[in-house]
Amino acid sequence: MPTRDQTINFGAGPASLPTPVLEEASKSLLNYNDLGMSLAEISHRSSHANAIMANANQHLRDLLDVPDNYEVIWQQGGGTAQFSVVVYNLVAAYVARGGDIDKMTLDYIVTGGWSKKAYEEAVRLGMGRVNLVADARKFNNGKFGMIPAEKDWKLSSPEDTAFVYYCDNETVDGVEFPGTLQSVDSSVPIVCDMSSNFLSRKFDVSKFAVIYVSPS
Numbered sequence: 001m002p003t004r005d006q007t008i009n010f011g012a013g014p015a016s017l018p019t020p021v022l023e024e025a026s027k028s029l030l031n032y033n034d035l036g037m038s039l040a041e042i043s044h045r046s047s048h049a050n051a052i053m054a055n056a057n058q059h060l061r062d063l064l065d066v067p068d069n070y071e072v073i074w075q076q077g078g079g080t081a082q083f084s085v086v087v088y089n090l091v092a093a094y095v096a097r098g099g100d101i102d103k104m105t106l107d108y109i110v111t112g113g114w115s116k117k118a119y120e121e122a123v124r125l126g127m128g129r130v131n132l133v134a135d136a137r138k139f140n141n142g143k144f145g146m147i148p149a150e151k152d153w154k155l156s157s158p159e160d161t162a163f164v165y166y167c168d169n170e171t172v173d174g175v176e177f178p179g180t181l182q183s184v185d186s187s188v189p190i191v192c193d194m195s196s197n198f199l200s201r202k203f204d205v206s207k208f209a210v211i212y213v214s215p216s
Contacts, residue, residue: 066205079114079195079214083121086165086191086210091127093189093209094162104128105156106163107188111136111177112144112170114193122165131156133164136175144173150183158185163209166190169197180207 009016032039033048042048057072066072077085087106095101106128108119122130133155134148155164164184169176176197184190189209198213205211 063199064202064205070205075214077214079193079212080117080121082193082212082214083118084125086163086212087122087125087127090163090189090191090210099162100160101128103160104162105131105160107131107133107156107161107165109133109153109164109166111147111175112167112173114170114172114195115165115167118165118167118193128162144170145175147175147177150181153183155184158188161185161188163189163191165192167193167195169194171196180204 004019028039030038032042035042035048053074056074060066060072091104091106094104104127106122108115108122108130110116110119110132111134119130119132131154134153136144136146136148139148139152140146155161164181166177166181180203181190190207191210192208192212194211195213195215198211
């Protein structure tokens with residue numbers, strides 16, 4: 001049987017972790033901070049659990065230079081739950097800032113299976129017009145596997161757009177955006193699913209209204 005040092009992980013989603021990190025985690029699953037209890041056994045309301053959350057928040061803010069006006073929220077539910085959550089919240093935000101609900105559009109850039117599912121959920125919810133900004137299959141012989149040039153996108157007018165949604169890295173279809181969206185008006189909130197490539201590189205958090213990261 002190969003050792004960890006002899007194994008190379010080419011998984012598109014789960015990445016390899018340093019062995020010392022796994023060793024430390026395994027110790028905490030037996031006896032966290034010499035409490036005589038597992039990390040999974042301590043109360044989520046305890047000072048120990050609160051310290052874990054506070055440290056995680058601060059580390060994340062430090063790594064990405066998260067602006068002070070952004071919140072880091074830890075939620076239950078997978079990525080597919082966010083397909084609905086972002087619609088409800090961003091539509092409410094659009095109305096709160098004086099947007100015309102009768103003209104409101106939700107813009108979706110579909111470049112793979114995950115953004116396709118998100119687009120379909122927005123259509124199902126029926127909250128305003130859902131605009132398909134670009135469907136990569138129309139530019140690639142009916143298949144995913146590329147990102148249409150931004151000059152070919154059909155974005156809605158900024159004043160009517162509740163948000164623009166895209167998936168930064170489509171693991172199933174092997175597509176990753178090379179950088180932030182350039183053609184979206186700065187007044188339009190951008191929602192990005194970074195579930196599979198979050199923290200793989202540094203980026204400007206302030207360019208986004210919502211970033212979510214979660215298992216499917």
